[in-house]
Amino acid sequence: xxxxxxxxxxxxxxxxxxxxxxxxxxxxxxxxxxxxxxxxxxxxxxxxxxxxxxxxxxxxxxxxxxxxxxxxxxxxxxxxxxxxxxxxxxxxxxxxxxxxxxxxxxxxxxxxxxxxxxxxxxxxxxxxxxxxxxxxxxxxxxxxxxxxxxxxxxxxxxxxxxxxxxxxxxxxxxxxxxxxxxxxxxxxxxxxxxxxxxxxxxxxxxxxxxxxxxxxx
Amino acid sequence: xxxxxxxxxxxxxxxxxxxxxxxxxxxxxxxxxxxxxxxxxxxxxxxxxxxxxxxxxxxxxxxxxxxxxxxxxxxxxxxxxxxxxxxxxxxxxxxxxxxxxxxxxxxxxxxxxxxxxxxxxxxxxxxxxxxxxxxxxxxxxxxxxxxxxxxxxxxxxxxxxxxxxxxxxxxxxxxxxxxxxxxxxxxxxxxxxxxxxxxxxxxxxxxxxxxxxxxxx
DNA sequence: CGCTATAGTTACTAAATAATAACTATCATC
DNA sequence: GATGATAGTTATTATTTAGTAACTATAGCG
Numbered sequence: 434x435x436x437x438x439x440x441x442x443x444x445x446x447x448x449x450x451x452x453x454x455x456x457x458x459x460x461x462x463x464x465x466x467x468x469x470x471x472x473x474x475x476x477x478x479x480x481x482x483x484x485x486x487x488x489x490x491x492x493x494x495x496x497x498x499x500x501x502x503x504x505x506x507x508x509x510x511x512x513x514x515x516x517x518x519x520x521x522x523x524x525x526x527x528x529x530x531x532x533x534x535x536x537x538x539x540x541x542x543x544x545x546x547x548x549x550x551x552x553x554x555x556x557x558x559x560x561x562x563x564x565x566x567x568x569x570x571x572x573x574x575x576x577x578x579x580x581x582x583x584x585x586x587x588x589x590x591x592x593x594x595x596x597x598x599x600x601x602x603x604x605x606x607x608x609x610x611x612x613x614x615x616x617x618x619x620x621x622x623x624x625x626x627x628x629x630x631x632x633x634x635x636x637x638x639x640x641x642x643x644x645x646x647x648x649x650x
Numbered sequence: 651x652x653x654x655x656x657x658x659x660x661x662x663x664x665x666x667x668x669x670x671x672x673x674x675x676x677x678x679x680x681x682x683x684x685x686x687x688x689x690x691x692x693x694x695x696x697x698x699x700x701x702x703x704x705x706x707x708x709x710x711x712x713x714x715x716x717x718x719x720x721x722x723x724x725x726x727x728x729x730x731x732x733x734x735x736x737x738x739x740x741x742x743x744x745x746x747x748x749x750x751x752x753x754x755x756x757x758x759x760x761x762x763x764x765x766x767x768x769x770x771x772x773x774x775x776x777x778x779x780x781x782x783x784x785x786x787x788x789x790x791x792x793x794x795x796x797x798x799x800x801x802x803x804x805x806x807x808x809x810x811x812x813x814x815x816x817x818x819x820x821x822x823x824x825x826x827x828x829x830x831x832x833x834x835x836x837x838x839x840x841x842x843x844x845x846x847x848x849x850x851x852x853x854x855x856x857x858x859x860x861x862x863x864x865x866x867x
Numbered sequence: 868c869g870c871t872a873t874a875g876t877t878a879c880t881a882a883a884t885a886a887t888a889a890c891t892a893t894c895a896t897c
Numbered sequence: 898g899a900t901g902a903t904a905g906t907t908a909t910t911a912t913t914t915a916g917t918a919a920c921t922a923t924a925g926c927g
Contacts, residue, residue, distance in 0.1 A: 472878085473914085498674050646864075691888095
């Protein structure tokens with residue numbers, strides 16, 4: 434029902450681009466010029482369609498009054514644009530509940546909420562939040578309930594804190610590259626490290642922990 | 651040089667408010683209506699003045715093309731508006747380096763950087779970030795270098811983590827209200843608690859820690 | 868084939884909007 | 898008292914802009 438036609442997509446994309454470049458919305462003539470159509474009736478109908486489908490709102494009679502609906506910044510399309518784009522202050526990222534192999538393409542149903550962060554934290558694509566479960570990293574001052582900002586990457590640097598998929602469950606571990614293996618070390622003396630030798634275990638590195646966010650009270 | 655007159659301030663304020671409410675800029679007539687002046691020449695001159703002083707930019711001939719300069723969101727005036735206002739996604743808060751008695755009015759020189767946060771974290775006024783020094787709260791998983799989001803308040807609830815001014819220095823402590831005194835307990839066995847009896851010590855509660863933000867790598 | 872949705876054209880109009888001209892008033896400063 | 902900056906008025910105008918009317922074209926579908 435909310436699917437967009439190709440033409441509607443390019444209208445939508447042009448509006449986001451124009452808003453980023455100018456700081457305000459395009460007029461219908463601006464859009465018509467970009468679409469290379471003459472007259473603005475076509476544009477009006479596209480906008481009406483986009484409005485009906487919930488992608489934007491307008492104020493009748495007011496010029497340049499297009500307002501994009503923020504909740505329609507759905508993963509991954511619009512989000513990619515926001516992360517890679519010239520977003521001025523902050524971007525929206527999904528908070529995924531349970532991490533699966535599908536990363537970095539979390540299914541929309543898994544998105545529990547959204548958080549905004551400083552733009553420069555999310556330079557590269559696909560970044561997302563993960564809600565921390567368990568106390569495996571308690572000695573690194575990361576606790577249950579914290580939000581970990583994850584940058585998806587398969588490799589990691591020595592001593593990075595990473596998200597690893599162990600037995601189908603996402604856990605945080607510190608990454609150590611050693612002689613002939615990789616060691617994923619929990620920062621909790623009560624837990625055992627995981628040793629991975631070449632193509633041996635069912636363990637996948639999903640990404641690196643870039644920052645930690647905790648809400649008190 | 652960049653000081654604003656009273657009238658210019660109210661123009662500026664109206665534009666920010668209008669943008670927040672509508673998602674796009676007001677027309678000159680909108681502004682004139684708000685100022686209760688007839689004709690829009692006055693408005694044009696105010697906008698020209700604001701533009702010359704660097705507070706906004708416009709595109710000649712384009713309607714509703716006012717674009718506020720983001721860097722002019724200086725503490726405390728514009729910031730207060732942002733915090734109290736209907737900011738949709740996130741607000742900008744100063745990160746203060748050393749906390750002094752002047753809170754919640756940190757002098758601008760102390761602002762080291764800015765961070766954006768989720769809007770609903772900053773409902774009440776004056777909120778700011780404090781860069782954590784020392785390890786007095788290490789057992790509460792708060793470490794040196796973390797950013798603590800502080801909501802200024804003189805009172806605190808039992809077991810809140812608060813910022814206290816002890817000997818002119820800001821430190822984090824957990825707040826305990828007990829029989830005939832208040833106890834400020836570090837979450838580090840190596841440190842001693844501070845006991846405060848009625849108007850006895852030179853200790854001030856500055857605010858409550860609302861959230862913690864940590865950047866890795 | 869007829870029906871519907873999408874997409875486009877030309878021509879037009881009314882309202883919204885930005886901008887200018889000519890003039891007055893107040894206040895601080897030299 | 899003159900000068901300049903700020904602030905305001907009424908009147909007018911040209912352009913921008915949103916929206917409408919009437920018509921054509923294509924593609925998918927039953």
